[in-house]
Amino acid sequence: MVQCLRAFKLDQQKDWAALVKRPPLAQGELLHIGMAHFYAGVAIDRRGQVWVGARKYEDKAGFYTWEEAIPILAEKYDISEHVPLVMAFMYEYVQKPSYLLNDVIALEYELQTHLPRLPADRDLYTQRADLICKDDQGRYYIVDHKKVHSVTSRTFDQFTLDGQFLGYAALGRKLWGHDFRGVFLHRCHLESKVADCRPINSAPEAVTGHFSNLVAWERVLIQLEQEQADPFDYPASTSEHVCHGKYGPCDHINKCRYG
Numbered sequence: 204m205v206q207c208l209r210a211f212k213l214d215q216q217k218d219w220a221a222l223v224k225r226p227p228l229a230q231g232e233l234l235h236i237g238m239a240h241f242y243a244g245v246a247i248d249r250r251g252q253v254w255v256g257a258r259k260y261e262d263k264a265g266f267y268t269w270e271e272a273i274p275i276l277a278e279k280y281d282i283s284e285h286v287p288l289v290m291a292f293m294y295e296y297v298q299k300p301s302y303l304l305n306d307v308i309a310l311e312y313e314l315q316t317h318l319p320r321l322p323a324d325r326d327l328y329t330q331r332a333d334l335i336c337k338d339d340q341g342r343y344y345i346v347d348h349k350k351v352h353s354v355t356s357r358t359f360d361q362f363t364l365d366g367q368f369l370g371y372a373a374l375g376r377k378l379w380g381h382d383f384r385g386v387f388l389h390r391c392h393l394e395s396k397v398a399d400c401r402p403i404n405s406a407p408e409a410v411t412g413h414f415s416n417l418v419a420w421e422r423v424l425i426q427l428e429q430e431q432a433d434p435f436d437y438p439a440s441t442s443e444h445v446c447h448g449k450y451g452p453c454d455h456i457n458k459c460r461y462g
């Protein structure tokens with residue numbers, strides 16, 4: 204979700220290959236690839252099939268194991284120094300029984316919808332879900348893996364109004380209606396090798412208004428693009444919570460301070 208329109212515009216000029224080398228992102232990428240390959244194997248063992256993206260797999264021939272996948276991705280992105288931390292976490296993680304084990308039916312699955320009141324070339328809204336699960340009562344739920352920097356009871360509140368989670372909730376509700384159970388945060392603290400998975404606290408009003416909110420943001424962006432506005436003419440949020448996020452200061456903070 205866009206937190207600052209100016210940062211959003213400036214981010215389009217970023218070097219993403221360099222960005223992924225930052226420790227939080229690098230570790231998060233390796234965690235995600237490890238989880239994807241672990242749960243692909245689990246789903247095929249238990250259900251005999253799994254959807255990955257738009258493709259159904261019925262055997263493990265197309266997959267690496269998670270132990271293979273993590274170093275392969277690390278080498279590709281030149282982030283191998285983070286492999287030991289993530290591998291140590293995963294070795295511990297896979298030893299513990301999890302209630303996700305019987306439920307995974309899809310991973311890296313793209314949810315999408317068309318937003319109203321937007322031009323046809325701007326109305327497609329997509330979000331990729333880490334896991335789609337189905338419980339023993341036939342209800343669907345979406346799981347998002349997050350590498351967290353601390354494990355506190357506040358985490359589940361913090362994500363309640365997070366745009367990414369509202370998007371999952373709105374898409375899940377649209378797709379599955381009453382058969383949608385909710386969005387779960389699968390938080391992973393690599394250093395302490397602790398993980399848990401619980402539903403995000405509900406925000407029904409915000410979920411109901413989420414697509415309208417996206418349309419409002421998109422219309423502002425379209426207007427600015429039509430005006431060919433300079434990035435520094437995009438609205439700046441200038442908030443201590445946005446300019447100094449949990450992973451440190453915004454990349455553009457010096458430009459905002461000094462020009």
Ligand code: SF4
Nearest residue numbers: 207439441446453459
């Ligand atoms: S420093 Fe703050 S106001 Fe400036 S681009 Fe970043 S988030 Fe926006």
